[in-house]
Amino acid sequence: MASTLEELQKDLEEVKVLLEKSTRKRVRDTLTSERSKIETEINNKMQQRPQKKPELDSEKPAAVVAPLTTEYTVKISNYGWDQSDKFVKIYITFTGVHQVPTENVQVHFIERSFDLLVKDLNGKNYSMIVNNLLKPISVESSSKKVKTETVIILWRKKAENTRWDYLTQVEKECKEKEKPSYDTETDPSEGLMNVLKKIYEDGDDDMKRTINKAWVESREKQVREDTEF
CATH class of the missing domain: 2.60.40.790 (Immunoglobulin-like)
Known part of the structure; x- marks a missing residue:
């Protein structure tokens, strides 16, 4: 009758105990040989035990995956x-x-x-x-x-x-900062120049040509007046 795995493990323990107590070489060799045979049988029994069926991926509960969000x-x-x-x-x-x-x-x-x-x-x-x-x-x-x-x-x-x-209040403050300031203590002509400069910067091509023409004519008139004296 074939020994069960549990019985083989008990035999192995007993052989080990006897091996520790024996002093005769012939007895020790016999016990050592028997220990090897029992260990081999145990290993064979272990390999013959039914293996746990690996869990298939299809049997695993499906992981909950959050839907991909493409919104921004x-x-x-x-x-x-x-x-x-x-x-x-x-x-x-x-x-x-x-x-x-x-x-x-x-x-x-x-x-x-x-x-x-x-x-x-x-x-x-x-x-x-x-x-x-x-x-x-x-x-x-x-x-x-x-x-x-x-x-x-x-x-x-x-x-x-x-x-x-x-x-908004912020928009109002920004726009008002862009407006030319009129300081009564400054030269009036300087204030006028600031206004003209602002109009020139904000104006279209026709406005810029008009201002340039007026500027040239004003300078030419000034030169003529200076040469008459």
């Missing part, structure tokens, strides 16, 4: 605006915006700012944030409209019948 946010910089006695209106063009769900077009107002977010439009998000509005607005009466290819932002003026020359 585009900052809106191109828009138009106008106003009425009661409202300031912002017009922003979006191809296909009228086809996205209504909840994808979100606008949030506070008294001196607003932000717009258009989500998942042609694989992109679009964002526009305007802070430090020129004047306070009525938050509860401000709104948005989605038209074909266009989003219209309507913020209601808190002070009706007032004109907005700029959208």
Whole structure:
């Protein structure tokens, strides 16, 4: 009857104990040989044991993979605006915006700012944030409209019948810094030169030619007057 693996391991332990106690060479050689045979049988038994079936990839629970996100946010910089006695209106063009769900077009107002977010439009998000509005607005009466290819932002003026020359306070300050200053203590002709220089820099080609011609004629007149004395 074939020995079981457990029995072979017990035999091996007993042979080892006897081997440690034996002193006769012939006995030790016999025990050593028997130990080798038992160890070989144990190894054979171990190899014959049924192996655990490897887990196939198809049997593994599918890993949860987050969907790839290709969306990214585009900052809106191109828009138009106008106003009425009661409202300031912002017009922003979006191809296909009228086809996205209504909840994808979100606008949030506070008294001196607003932000717009258009989500998942042609694989992109679009964002526009305007802070430090020129004047306070009525938050509860401000709104948005989605038209074909266009989003219209309507913020209601808190002070009706007032004109907005700029959208924001920052824009107003920047524009006013660009205006030529008129210092009563400076030479009037210097102030005029500054104005002409500003007009020349901002003017088109016709304006620049006109100013150049006037400048040349003025210089020629000055030379003629100087030579008469």
